[in-house]
Amino acid sequence: MAADPSIAAEAEAFFRAAPPLRDRDHIAASLDDFVARHSAGSGGAGGPAGVVCITSGGTTVPLEQRCVRYIDNFSSGQRGAASTEYFLKAGYAVIFIHRRGSKQPYCRFIPEDSFLDLFELGEDSEIQVPQSHSAVVKTSISNYRKAIDEGMLLKLPFTTIFEYLQLLQMVATSMNCLGHRGMFFLAAAVSDFYVPWESMAKHKIQSAVGPLNMQLNQVPKMLFILRKKWAPLAFCVSFKLETDPNILLQKAEMALKKYGMDVVVANELANYKDVVVMVTNSGRMTVSRRSKEEDLEEQLTKLLAKMHAEHASLPKSEDHQTHAN
Template identity: 40%
Template sequence: MLSDIPSETPPPDLAALAEDHYFNANPPPKDLDKHIKLAKEFIDFHAAAGRRLVLVTSGGTTVPLDAEKQTVRFIDNFSAGTRGATSAEYFLEAGYAVLFLHRQFSLLPFSRHYTHATDCFLDFLQEGPNNSVVARDEYAAKMLGVLRKYRDARDRNMLLVLPFVSISDYLHELRAIAHLMQPLGPRGLLYLAAAVSDFFIPPDRMAEHKIQSTDAVDSVKKNSNDGRGVRTPSVEEEETFDNFDSSPAVPRSKRLVIDLDPVPKFLKNLVEGWSPQGMIVSFKLETDPSILVRKAKYSLDRYQHHLVIGNLLSTRKWEVVFVSPGSKDRWIRVPFNKNGPDGAPLDTEKDEPLDPKSLPEGDPPIEIESLIIPAVQELHTKYIQSYGEKKEQA
């Protein structure tokens, strides 16, 4: 009988198992429910209007080293959120609603023009008539233009800003928002510009309190004689733990050895389960030009998403490369005029990274995001059209 034939056990879904394990072991941020409510209202509003919506992730993610709920020490990266904040403005100009998921205190759309300046923000202002505060004359026109764009985006409910801090916060927020974007179908775009940590410390291995810089606390506990387990170390004891000890060999008690686990790669989960109909764009930052395109293609092949934007740390403001399925690699560069060492014009159309030494000094004349976003929008349009064609054929 058919019922007597043993059925084959399907292979385990490793991506789903990794997802369940990570999110069960790492608690969500305290404001997640509030953020979900705000995001759902924002997404539903634009889904009903048939509008395109982009989730822009921006800034770095911290990796707490101690006391998860009252972290003192953590690992961070250099990202200030420039790419994400700038891209968000150009997406708004292109007619997208923007849900901006950013590292708390990193750059924000519009305000970035002043908070990222070398001058203090107050240097842009002066006292006006009747104890008012006004922009200085030399900055007034630009500030008015930025203010009008910002107010237009907020007044028309085109921009929602939500913060995160740690890698765990980020992944909880990303998963929740991606699920909420499913009603958008192919009109949803996920533009993952955040600099996401590759390693973390699981909560069950994290110190409950601040990691001490010395073992003085242990000495205090062992020598306690006041009945409460507390004693003030002597000057001699304090000097024993001086970080400027001239001894050439640093005692192991003074070292901090950190054992980190790799953060699970959830891009596969994002593509297949969290937002299966949305177009997904990831970034690949490298410092070695010889591996940039290869690493971008590997990521694309591994996760089967729709676009990888590769960039080098030294030239990221001047050029990026678009790597997408079935298409020739496309280099997008800020145009500039400069001759090579032999006086001949440089080939800025070549299909490989430019030599950083060939670039002009200073910042580019235009923001490269002003070129990136129209190119992404073009690909998104094709993606929506092809999705519609597949639906009709089905």
């Protein structure tokens, strides 16, 4: 994997032209604090498992500076939210970079838009949950409070591709000090195309007469920069989603090689909840859900944690830089 100055230059240009992230200083402070608290672990059998950055949900591409319209990438955030729960259970500290409004850890069971349907008031105005949901709601509140109170979960929201990539850069450079103990689990659906901020319409595009024509630029391949510059020692897992099964595995292999990922998880839109293929340098492994009651993410995160532990115990010369070539 040779350095590619053109990708680096494109990435720099992208960040230079992006609208600055709001609350950047505040985010940086809580991030550095979080990473520092979890940097002491040994990664050994008894010590903490490590820190995983999970990205989740889709990014938007604004079409207007005062944004009324945007292009969006479909992703419920189910994969990222479920995986956050299982990585926390396995002892990981989790930085959850998520799309605003996407699925959240410990809330996945809630029927969409019907949060209030879960509750009723008792005779003394106390809040009650119908018997049918009582156990799951209580377990969720308890697990969530534990993760927050013990400082194991940091949630960072994004909406646009500009916010997402700036957050990813901040988290990755901050996690660099963790070396092999860091993991990236890049499940967010990131836009391939965008409209550069400076060339964007300032006001709402008028429907006026006739069809609308748009030209979109390619988003720089940031996975490459993440691996090469921001966090070169981390264990990197990216996701490939396609609707056409005929090109899926081939595209996953390409991503593995091109970006030096440790694992590319290939999934198809039609059945991503039931089966995925983990593509690595040592081969492919199919992971299937064994029953409707089981989350695929339970197996997936277990396998990844195991591979990450092996990665973290490798001597330096054996790290990804070798097997990515």
